[in-house]
Amino acid sequence: MNIEAMRQARNAFVWNLNTDLDNISSCEQWANMLRKNIDALDKAIADAELKWVGLTDEDLEFWTEELGQGELGRGVIRAVVDHLKKKNT
Numbered sequence: 001m002n003i004e005a006m007r008q009a010r011n012a013f014v015w016n017l018n019t020d021l022d023n024i025s026s027c028e029q030w031a032n033m034l035r036k037n038i039d040a041l042d043k044a045i046a047d048a049e050l051k052w053v054g055l056t057d058e059d060l061e062f063w064t065e066e067l068g069q070g071e072l073g074r075g076v077i078r079a080v081v082d083h084l085k086k087k088n089t
Contacts (some may be wrong), residue, residue: 003048010041055081 017034055063058075067073 003045006045006048007042010038010045013038013041054085 013034017038017044055077060074063075063077064070067076
């Protein structure tokens with residue numbers, strides 16, 4: 001589940017929690033379930049946001065020099081970064 005999907009699900013739970021629950025049987029149980037899901041999604045969003053840190057232009061230059069491959073090294077690094085971004089969304 002990507003971060004945007006988690007945010008949308010969380011927002012739906014918040015909306016449901018803030019609606020009039022007077023007409024729903026067992027509304028306290030319903031509200032507790034929603035709170036639990038909102039908390040779980042908040043944690044998942046925070047965890048997902050912390051997992052991916054991209055490379056800065058300075059990082060790219062450092063690794064290009066470190067690899068000693070000039071444009072070829074820069075292209076390889078960019079390809080790896082792009083692949084990782086796709087895997088982390």
